Amino acid sequence: MKINVVSKILEANEKIARENKELFDKTGTYVLNLMSAPGAGKTSLLEKTITELNGALRIGVVEGDIQGTYDAEKINSLGVPVVQINTGGACHLDANMINEAINDLNLNEIDLLIIENVGNLVCPAEFNVGEHMKVMLLSITEGHDKPLKYPLMFQESSALLINKIDLKPYVDADTERIKQDSMSLNPSLKVFEISCKTGEGIKDWTGWLYGRIQENR
Amino acid sequence: MKINVVSKILEANEKIARENKELFDKTGTYVLNLMSAPGAGKTSLLEKTITELNGALRIGVVEGDIQGTYDAEKINSLGVPVVQINTGGACHLDANMINEAINDLNLNEIDLLIIENVGNLVCPAEFNVGEHMKVMLLSITEGHDKPLKYPLMFQESSALLINKIDLKPYVDADTERIKQDSMSLNPSLKVFEISCKTGEGIKDWTGWLYGRIQENR
Numbered sequence: 023m024k025i026n027v028v029s030k031i032l033e034a035n036e037k038i039a040r041e042n043k044e045l046f047d048k049t050g051t052y053v054l055n056l057m058s059a060p061g062a063g064k065t066s067l068l069e070k071t072i073t074e075l076n077g078a079l080r081i082g083v084v085e086g087d088i089q090g091t092y093d094a095e096k097i098n099s100l101g102v103p104v105v106q107i108n109t110g111g112a113c114h115l116d117a118n119m120i121n122e123a124i125n126d127l128n129l130n131e132i133d134l135l136i137i138e139n140v141g142n143l144v145c146p147a148e149f150n151v152g153e154h155m156k157v158m159l160l161s162i163t164e165g166h167d168k169p170l171k172y173p174l175m176f177q178e179s180s181a182l183l184i185n186k187i188d189l190k191p192y193v194d195a196d197t198e199r200i201k202q203d204s205m206s207l208n209p210s211l212k213v214f215e216i217s218c219k220t221g222e223g224i225k226d227w228t229g230w231l232y233g234r235i236q237e238n239r
Numbered sequence: 240m241k242i243n244v245v246s247k248i249l250e251a252n253e254k255i256a257r258e259n260k261e262l263f264d265k266t267g268t269y270v271l272n273l274m275s276a277p278g279a280g281k282t283s284l285l286e287k288t289i290t291e292l293n294g295a296l297r298i299g300v301v302e303g304d305i306q307g308t309y310d311a312e313k314i315n316s317l318g319v320p321v322v323q324i325n326t327g328g329a330c331h332l333d334a335n336m337i338n339e340a341i342n343d344l345n346l347n348e349i350d351l352l353i354i355e356n357v358g359n360l361v362c363p364a365e366f367n368v369g370e371h372m373k374v375m376l377l378s379i380t381e382g383h384d385k386p387l388k389y390p391l392m393f394q395e396s397s398a399l400l401i402n403k404i405d406l407k408p409y410v411d412a413d414t415e416r417i418k419q420d421s422m423s424l425n426p427s428l429k430v431f432e433i434s435c436k437t438g439e440g441i442k443d444w445t446g447w448l449y450g451r452i453q454e455n456r
Contacts, residue, residue, distance in 0.1 A: 059276050059277040059278060059358070060276040060360045060381055060385060060388070060389060061276060061378070061380065061381025061382045061385060087388055088361065088388060088389060088390075088391075089388070089390065090387055090388055092384055092387065092388060111361075111365070111391070112361075113330060113359065113361035113362050140361070141276070141360065141388070141389070142330065142359055142360070142361055143277045143358065143359070144305065144328075144330035144357070144359055145330050148328070161278070161380060163278065163378060163380040163403065163406070164277055164278025165278045167309055168277060168278060170307055170309065171277070171304055171305060171306070171307055171309060171358075172277060172305060172358070173305075173306065174305075174328070186380065188409070189380070189406065189409055189410070192405075192406055192409055193406070194436075219411075
């Protein structure tokens with residue numbers, strides 16, 4: 023019974039996700055769904071990515087949060103269009119929320135739309151929103167056991183960004199094990215080690231992302 | 240429509256939670272529901288807490304994970320009874336899962352049952368499981384914006400443990416702001432700064448917890 027309800031919700035979500043995707047393809051907007059646990063550094067990554075690519079691409083952002091506009095204000099100060107979704111308790115974004123949010127954006131003028139999902143390693147991976155690519159961020163401080171404990175997000179993502187590697191000397195997490203376990207779940211996963219604090223690895227990530235967007239054109 | 244479904248699920252959950260609570264009170268088992276984002280250190284805290292209190296109290300553990308028995312094995316090696324719940328995708332524990340799990344424990348021989356919830360700052364706070372107290376753990380590496388972005392868990396918890404304070408010199412998070420924002424959401428919240436790595440603050444936490452259990456008897 024409970025499973026029926028869930029599968030109907032996911033089915034309805036898929037339908038709207040496909041409609042979103044068609045619209046994105048029509049306007050030539052490449053869409054990235056950015057997911058992580060709370061506090062892994064999604065907004066800092068957004069800031070770095072926007073600063074790096076803003077000359078080459080016209081970027082827009084959808085911010086997903088339970089409540090508040092804290093992150094959207096940070097992004098807005100970078101001068102890119104941003105829409106805030108407040109889920110009011112829901113622990114993930116769904117296709118319908120995105121469908122409504124993009125009404126407030128001029129997609130014809132956006133080459134890259136980054137959707138910052140709610141901080142959660144579980145449900146965001148279950149709900150497609152019409153994106154071209156899912157990317158996940160894992161803070162090295164979260165430990166090396168995460169791929170095997172939260173496998174779906176690692177399986178669904180095209181890239182894994184291991185963030186806060188400036189803290190490597192001070193934590194026990196084994197980066198090689200994170201890579202190994204992630205790639206055993208998803209052999210085509212592209213892995214980057216980055217630090218949004220020091221900037222390390224950011225250009226590798228944005229260069230790769232830029233290449234993916236060009237390939238899609 | 241969707242909201243109706245959710246409210247019915249929560250209602251049904253409350254009923255089972257009350258039944259669990261009655262059973263816990265009958266067997267004299269104090270139950271703590273431990274919640275946090277992924278990788279904040281719940282299992283490390285469990286290890287420290289068990290080591291500290293194991294002489295004074297008979298402790299049991301319920302481990303909640305999407306899949307796997309990684310944490311349960313760690314806890315089992317400490318010699319306390321542990322039951323693993325695998326939610327198979329669900330991002331939180333509910334009262335019914337606990338109701339089934341405790342069939343595998345002899346509650347009459349457990350003074351303190353600690354339930355380690357799925358790593359998630361959102362949904363676990365919505366589902367009572369029959370616990371006497373909710374406690375949340377926040378890693379200082381997650382940043383000081385979490386109370387205002389994920390308010391429900393801070394509101395529902397009796398205690399907030401700010402973990403990994405050994406990393407304070409290396410991160411920008413403002414501990415005072417975490418405390419201030421948390422207490423504005425929940426003035427009766429008890430806050431501890433701890434490090435499961437160095438052991439700092441652990442005795443303050445376990446001393447307080449022991450006191451709460453004695454008061455409840």
